[in-house]
């Protein structure tokens with residue numbers, strides 16, 4: 001279980017509170033108005049931000065004070081997932097050897113396997129600039145696969161891709177998450193993404209990350225804060 005226990009965070013005038021739990025292996029969408037705190041929530045989970053009060057627990061272990069690299073979290077952003085000056089073998093190799101250094105033959109084989117898994121077999125010598133946007137997303141996902149962390153935090157990673165490609169990537173994330181048995185937190189602005197991808201959805205609105213509810217139920221009878229966001233507010 002990922003437990004956010006009476007968590008609060010603040011910067012300037014902005015406040016976010018969360019008191020919720022998410023089970024391992026679930027696919028969870030994080031939705032809500034712009035500026036509500038979706039990225040903030042993921043950054044708290046990943047350890048890039050520190051809560052003012054409360055605790056973060058994974059499987060009962062308190063990780064509130066753990067630095068990002070010691071958390072059970074792999075993070076994927078929309079941009080800057082890959083180092084431009086390194087070829088894919090080296091970019092992905094960093095998942096296995098965060099400090100750099102030469103990969104063993106076994107590690108190099110794992111990198112090739114991960115690339116093949118996401119449809120990039122044979123491309124390990126290419127640098128990110130020699131890949132399309134979709135291929136870069138796949139490579140970043142291959143790195144997540146190699147990191148093999150039990151929580152995947154995805155902050156709108158496919159927002160720049162076209163609709164068909166985005167759907168492909170979400171399906172690929174579903175497969176990768178199932179292979180890892182990972183809990184996935186996916187920030188998205190698109191209700192269709194949530195419906196397609198996520199069994200549960202966390203609504204972030206009005207200073208609160210609300211406990212997860214079944215995605216279908218949430219969109220079939222949205223609460224007021226979500227209706228406003230979806231543009232369904234009645235006059």
Ligand SMILES: Nc1ncnc2c1ncn2[C@@H]1O[C@H](COP(=O)(O)OP(=O)(O)OP(=O)(O)O)[C@@H](O)[C@H]1O
Nearest residue numbers: 011012013014032033034035036037038039040041
């Ligand atoms: N240094 C800061 N000082 C004051 N407020 C800040 C600071 N940094 C972030 N914020 C506020 O934190 C809030 C949450 O931002 P966050 O990026 O998490 O929202 P979001 O829901 O992910 O938005 P979007 O959908 O637009 O990406 C915003 O309202 C932002 O203005």
